Amino acid sequence: MEKKAGKEEAEAVELLGKTVENKQIIFKGYIEGIPKETDMELRIGKKLKLEKVPKGSGGLLVKNLYLSCDPFMRGRMRNFTGSYIPPFIPGEVIEGFGVSKVLDSDNSDFKPGDIISGFTGWEEYSLIYKTEQLRKIQADDIPLSYHVGLLGMPGFTAYAGFYEVCVPNIGEYVFVSAASGAVGQLVGQLAKLHGCYVVGSAGSKQKVDILKDKLGFDGAFNYKEEADLDKALKRHFPEGIDIYFDNVGGSMLDAALINMRINGRIAICGMVSQQSLSDPQGIHNLIQLITKRVKMQGFLQSDYLHLFPSFLEDVTSLCKEGKITYLEDMNEGLESGPSAFVGLFSGKNIGKQVIRVAHH
DSSP states (O other), X not given: OHHHHHHHHHHHHHHTTOEEEOOEXXXXXXXXXXXOGGGEEEEOOOEEEOOOOOTTSOOEEEEEEEEEOOTHHHHTTSSOOSSSSOOOOTTSBOEEEEEEEEEEESSTTOOTTOEEEEEEESBSEEEEOOGGGOEEOOOOSSOGGGGGTTXXXXXXXXXXXXXXXXXXXXXXXXXXXXXXXXXXXXXXXHHHHTTOEEEEEESSHHHHHHHHHTSOOSEEEEGGGOSOHHHHHHHHOTTOEEEEEESSOHHHHHHXXXXXXXXXXXXXXXXXXXXXXXSOOOOOOTTXXXXXTOEEEEOOGGGGGGGHHHHHHHHHHHHHTTOXXXXXXXXXXXXXXXXXXXXXXXXXXXXXXXXXXXOO
């Protein structure tokens, strides 16, 4: 491992002093409705000399390897500053979670050759000065791309949301929407490992088959083929739902409310069906919260960061033991970024959507 680390450092140092064309994905301007590829543009030709990071800056110069496409990024495409994360700046590089190699560092926590994960730019090379949100990745036999998925923000969202918000008990009935996505696929598998009965919804027959055949769900259905979501849930949960992990909101949340059991729990996670609506859909069945004493809670994974070390240890072990399967939808090249991101909102992806910017 020390030999490999030395090679990584030497390769990083070798790039310093070179001038490169730093491809970038630029955010063009605030939008309404579903994102389109034309809301972003690929900028090619901006020259960047890979120089040492200024002394005293505390920053890093990195080469980006993998970038994550996440639905929360849609919220950053509108001019709204009252959220937990600020909007993108028109004309500037889009940013998101990524895995990167350190080329130079003015930060004692990181050295050239280190592989890190955290917020970075949608570009080939980035200067990062907000280093408190970065994490060094220890070399092992798990794919690096998993650190923007299974072992990154989506995986931790699933872990914290299921165990801390849903508070599961063995034998409970669990429903997961958008169940083949980056978060949902892990929620379902954690629930099965916990001894629960699990059903997921997805948007195609292929995804439904994957949920049942590859991910071990007890049942699954294609919500696009269901004329009545209430009836679909009653078919799969004749005794009702104890836990609903909600990734979509809208009519699916409304139908789930009717089917909750007494003292049920609903974790409000993504609400992807409402992300692009200027007039979000109303919910009609909230009285069920009273009559069935249901707890419904929204959450952010950042609320539970004190649990991240336990999550990393637990899920890494489950992955290495073959007890968890994680699906990725890998797009090659930075230029594929806009198409990959837009595809999230039509259900184009199967599993975690990732962009490979460069090979490790």
